[in-house]
Amino acid sequence: MEKSPKPIASCAMPVMPGMKIKTNTPLVKKAREGVMEFLLANHPLDCPICDQGGECDLQDQSIRFGSDRSRLKTCDEKRAVEDKNFGPLVKTVMTRCIQCTRCVRFANEVAGAVELGTSGRGNDMQIGTYVEKALNTEMSGNVIDLCPVGALTNKPYAFNARPWELKKTESIDVLDAIGSNIRIDSKGLEVLRVVPRLNDDINSEWISDKTRWACDGLKRQRLTTPLVRKNGQFVETSWQEALGTVSVALKGIKGDEIVAMAGQLADAESLVVLKDLFNSLGSENIRLDSKHLESTPAGLTDFRSSYIVNSTLNGVEEADVILLVGTNPRHEAAILNTRIRKAYLNGLDVGLIGEIPAALNYEYEHVGTDPSSLADLVNGSSAFAKKLSSAKKPLIIVGSNILEREDSSSILANVAILSEKLKSNSSPEWKPYAFLQRAASWTAALDLGFSSSSISPTANPKFIYLLNADSFDENEIPADAFVVYQGHHGDRGAHLADVILPGSAYTEKSATFVNTEGRTQITRAAVPPPGQAREDWKILRALAEVSGVDLPYEETLEVRLRFNDIAPSLVSYDDVEGSEFYNVAVQQLKNASSSQLSRTPFSLPIRDFYMTDPISKASVTMAKASKVNNICFLPVFKV
Template identity: 35%
Template sequence: MKFNYDLEFKNNSNTNFWKQNTPLIEYCETLGINIPHYCYHKGLSISGNCRMCLVELKNSPKPVVSCAMNAKSCLANGDIYTNSSLVKKARENVLEFLLLNHPLDCPICDQGGECDLQDQSLFFGLTKKRFYSFKRVVMDKNIGPIVKTVMTRCIHCTRCVRFAAEIAGVEDIGMFGRGLHSEIGTYVEKIFQSELSGNVIDLCPVGALTSKPYPFISRNWELKNVTSIDYSDGFGTPVQLALKNNQIIKVLPGYEKATYKTNWISDKTRFSFDGMFSPEKIVYSFIDNNNKKSFISLSWKKLFKEFFCTLYFQNHLSKHFYQPHQITVCLDKNISLEVLNLLNILSHKHSFFKLRQSEIQNLNVDLEQNYLLNSSLDHSKILSSDTCLLIGINPRYEGSKLNLTLRSRYLKGNFKILHVGSLFNLTFSTYNLSSNIKILKSLVEGNNLFCQEFVNSSNPILISNSEIFKRKDAFSLVNMLKSLTKYINLYSQSNDLNQLNILNPTLNDAGFANLNHLKAVKYKDFRNSTGIYFINNSFSTSNVKKLLSLKLLNFFQNYKPENKLLITQNSTLETKTIALLKKGFDISNHMHLPNAIFFETAGTYINTEGTVNKVAKVVTSSGQTKSDWQIIRKILSYSKKTLFISNLLKNNKLTYNCNTTHNFKNYIGFQHYAVSTLNSVAFQLFKKVAKYPLDTFKFKSKRKKLYKSQLRFWLNDFYVDGKDFNSKYSSTMIQCSKLSRLNNTNFKY
């Protein structure tokens, strides 16, 4: 290897600073020289026990281990040789020892075709074996429903052991025994209980740890790889999909461009996709008229005709009762921006379409920083911080990417994490203050001992999640948290301004808030509507459950039973909840429009960090399913042909009220601010102009309520009770959920 040592290592350029402490094997990879290895991995610590990465160093009496040697110290002494006769002989000997006890079962091994041991023995190994004694046999371990073990194939690279200890934070896997009797496994018979356990499948260089849900399905050369994003949480991390015969076979971690590394993904990201293709998936449209006969299946043309004929009849009937005609469209936050914009056009074009969201959320959408993990919360910000306050959030199960960042910072030392909320294990130690709101009040007032931590800290971080916006006192609680950040900025030693960071659990929560702030569906929407239209809704949300329970208990006395129309647009149906809904609200007609799942449609989403992610269609839709965008566009086009809708409108042209949607001029009249035009720097340039003295002002400000209740006590089940409604139909996630509930007590059933 020829290079200029002074130019490479003695310059102080920030771009070359990574070379100062990099291993020799990584430095060679940047020059295009690949050194074979097994135990080395960029995301793990150095072990140096496989000895496959031996290289020859000039003036050295023996080969050196390139993963355990610093590039700067090695290259200071002289040149290195990566393909000399000594190196070739060393690699042959190492591979011969690795294959002494390895079984020759490559044809039936799931790792075949993507096995490092297979590839490197072909390139660097011997052509003839010299070992004819019996191979040793190691018993397989049952470490859960995710990872399948064939421990006889293990070459003791200890990647899985280091991953469990350093990344996952669950030190259940280790090596025991010595010499010929050494094994890797759990010390006692137990499962590997971690939400990141599936990553050891990718880490294992041989077939010792493979995927248990999908054994003996395909080979690597039969698969087609497509890039997509994670749909299970709010980060939308990049993933790779392996396709075969229009089916998704497996989900692998993708490449993170921001950190230049392959990311770690959770078990839910990796294995919950089979819930989308479960037998419960409905791929045909139908109409249920409460007859004892089976459902009536129709084509899309007949279905839309029936849809608008029913609406026409409902409208004609409501005119006799002098009631306004209204259709409530209830949305979930997993739908794409394109569908949201199309529904917005539909509601502007036809005033009787009312958009509602399924869950209550008292959110202030004036500024993006009110509902995002702000741009200040990047990796460098967390590295420079020494204090973090978690408020009613469980990052381990709500955003594993955030939890991994906090854990890596914690392992570096001098990082104190305070937590307000339910007790749980975040894989690193935290100080649990309380789960009551009173502790936050004492922090804001400065009457708590931990206030001193914020005063003496540098760049403290405050992180919460969007669950706090479901409380009735959400505005008061958020204002109190903003006051806390304000006081921290005043008294802390850092120069940077800190903000409250909000973690969103769903894929397009931020995009939903960016478009418009929709009201939550309420009882009066059911009462005043002749049709209720659910799009991608999970009927297990707390708000819908509460409305249904109160109606079945006859809490709403003034409800007039009418023949309402229920329209569901979803890939699955919760039949028990639908039956209760039809019984409680006297719904006689039920129409189902089958829509495509996440991987069967293209869309745009905004993640919790404010990054726009675009997703392409990767799988062909089956049956009658169409994307949400296609269905709503058809409703728009059919609405022009129907007589009753054209009578309700002045004209069929698409019109916007520009004063309320696009032009924000003269709408900034705060109590003591001058009226001005809103732009990017408006809030910084405003001057306070008090038109009235404070004591003579006509109106008093509303008194804000704050409930002294638990911030959050019971946690959602990570595997089956998340915001994505497909995971509950996944057989793998159901098995994982059963096992996790045996060990954890603070998950609600």
Template identity: 45%
Template sequence: CPICDQGGECDLQDITLFYGPDKSRFSENKRSVTDKDLGPLIATHMTRCIHCTRCIRFINDIAGVEELGACHRGEHVEITTWVERALSSELSGNIIDLCPVGALNSKPYEYTARVWELKKTETIDVLDAVGCNIRVDTRGNEVMRVVPRLHEDINEEWISDKARFSYDGLKRRRLDRPYVRKDGKLAASDWQSAFNAIAERLKDRDPARMAFITGDLVDCETMVLVKELAATLGVTSVDCRQDGTRLGNGPRASWLFNTTIAGIEEADLCLLIGTDPRHEASLVNARLRKRHLQGGFRVLRVGEPVDLTYPVTDLGGGGQTLQQLLAGDLEESKLLEQAERPMLIVGQGALGRSDGESILGLARQIADRFGMISEEWNGFNVLHTAAARVGGLDLGLVPGEGGRDVSGILKGAADGEIDTVFLIGADEIDMEPLDKAFVIYQGTHGDRGAHVADVILPGAAYTEKHATYVNTEGRPQRAKLAAFPPGDAKEDWRILRALSEVLGRTVPLNDLASVRRRMEEIAPALADIDMVEAAEWGEFGRSAQPLKTPFPAAVGNFYATNPISRASPVMRECSALFVEGASAEATGTDG
């Protein structure tokens, strides 16, 4: 116990304390087992293992990746991977919580802190759009670890490895002071000088030549300030859809996961359209697998064939398959007709293309035709990949009259028609067209946006502020401050509020309470925290011929989807092992 990471939160230790004798005699030879290498995330001390097999059952039954098992018999049993390889599941870290002793521990956290030294903050994860409930443990101003928190309607008691292990990215490549580009080089500055540089640039500037793009990790309070500041400046080119999805022009139901994550367990058939839930939303995929194991559940897919850990019937790759399904030309159309509670999930891989609006329209028609919409059931679902997307759409961060979307802004910047661009945490767009524009980047890390910026304003990460996020279901949740931002970094909404004053266009929202009141005025659905409000159904999408090409993957590398995970050494190690290594094996170039 004195050197075990499980000390202080160990089931075996607690049972011994309350019920066990204080000494024992063991006359047999004690067993010694070689520690196993399970990869960069899980540290093993297998001599402590009591053979409860919880880890095996989790990996096989819930994660659906049969990579862990037991060999030998009796007291010689050892828990190991079958082929001496690292665990590749996106949920593998959960076996650390399940282990009742100290046999399985977090490798990045190992020997860094004791549980009684840590301050515990209950908050949410924002590295995907699921909104998993987590607890952030800090010592001083440093995040030491992230563990799951029970929420039966969202993540149950699990979280993804990205949510659990990418916290070391909060300590690296951080922007901790303003920067202003002088003579082609970024130089450290102060807030007043940075604001003055922006004010000088925007003086007498035509609003039609300015644009705002918000990123994937931006909170709702910040987006309220973006909306208000853009309105005072007269800017209509405002967009929260970095991935170019054709959403935001219809009723709220057109961009929500209307069935809800827990509601998956009531469905008897699921149609996947251009989505890979295993890598886009691991806990949604775990819920689909859970429903599969209960029986009486079919999964059909239109899109790229990937292993989802449960059986899937592939129908085709693109929009033409949806047309055939709608027309009843496929045998699987009968399965949809016979299903009592069918659902569909359309992903960003399908909606982010130029024909995204027609795909959305086809998905709506399929939902209407095959009885997915009724008073008791809404089987139409959009699976987002970004924590900020639903909140941005709810708040109306889409182009106004005469405004440009993200692709239009980038084209305008390349053509010289847009000369000033605000990137609010936006790092997932093509930065090359912005070379000619004056770029103001507000964010947390020295990532892609910071590299092209003329002025950098350092913001706060999700663990460093009180903020509101809306998950893919449309469920508003609150993130809470667990540690303070580094250096001179500030909460993002406060930065924009201060900037508006320097620009002479003061936004009259002076504190967090007033910002949230304004947020609820714009989007009343955001007032009920942790509640899902049923959205009204209506017409949306467009009737047009879809492209013949198959839907691409929305997430190329699960371990590098945002600035925090890209800055994480642990996530880089996972990426090299599971993504780049797997690619090398597939092509025969792994040596």
């Protein structure tokens, strides 16, 4: 700064009128070289064997601002620190640490893992968990991206590749309903790692540990060739024979005896082709595969506002009071949970109706364990009801697990009544009702007209088609039914199948998914499908042709044009369409049921955060994380 005797720190000096700042003078250059020299004084020369090499902030800064020589003598001792054990996901080489404390601040402020901190002072200061243990958070992998040196790196990825060897593909995550923006790094035919992409509207710059590390499950237990069951054993066959076998099985079966189930990893293209195919065969029994689904509340699927987060993910941070009903966002939507925690640190009050102890990483007031607690909130007799009624932007987040209950209609009706009361007191544009999905395919499936309930017209289906479906109740599948499984992993559905058709995973195709706030996004193929696996919608299109059903599309673009006929929101890419019929949707839910709220306690659908889908279940890394971390997922706070 002009007229200043010393250089100033830009982060500590406020901007003033008339300031004259020079950033490239000999004084500035010398000061930067001095700072860099101190940073490198104790830093080991590990660059040739460091996994951070090639994408290291310290390397980049030292090349840009550092000196071409060092005054450090070879006889001087460098500081050395013992490595810490942060669990199976994060590799530590703490001698490289420059004590910037980015990881400590992230763990304490964003992830809620308060056990990470510093001990010692000066040259003896170290970063660790005080008592050696794994990080108790599902967001631990983000410290790898934050670390400016090679002190914290990706343990499963260690020594597998250098960054300049990798092909980088921008895509989205489908292992939960958030739709986090990611970059897939692949080498040859193998996905080696997944890192976050910045998107302030969805995941900011963070991703969950499951998003980051479940990718090694993509190469295990894969279905790579069509299989037909003969004499109780699966036999490899050609596509022609497999599709012909399915076509023969379909002949002579009435439409109401055919059932199709779609799983949580099914893309919108395959969903619309599946629906068109089975509608053409005379079947309306097209549903999601969630276990024990009882009944779709009347009007749930009529308007989008009934089954999306109407406030948007960004808007959750604006709420001043949040009520969680039958959900644990830490396990069902880890990215959304970081936004709730951020708001909590800024004064948000959180109430919970659901199972306890809940492993949330912020304080919450336990309102009740069963739906009957909603009645006290509706009539205003509860203490938490006063907080909701006085809030400017109250938010009620309902978990998708309530659709698996017999009393789902009465729960949603009372939530709608409460939402309507709160809307009258809140800001005019604010929408208090939010429905949190936990599977990537469910929002698009409901948009396209899939049912979220059990099949009522058919007591004994004779043909069942499972599209990536693995979470169904096995009692729904009769022993004499012909079962076709289409998917990319040999999970539960494949074991019951008579014919297996190998599909593509989300890293191997360009496909459409809709997240829990109703935002449509597209994945991109990073690697080709293994073996004879094909894109899901193309398999269904081929089956239609073999079965004599004429579908009006042959290219991906034509399938997406079909979206416009059924659900135009599916072609509004990277955008959230406004909830124009929000008030009508809430009114319809309110009138859906007048029955009494039950006292059956809520139960959470996710018991193991690291094992929720066929990809993460096949992942060795997720198995290790599950073994180490689930015993640590204890409640952090409770009021």
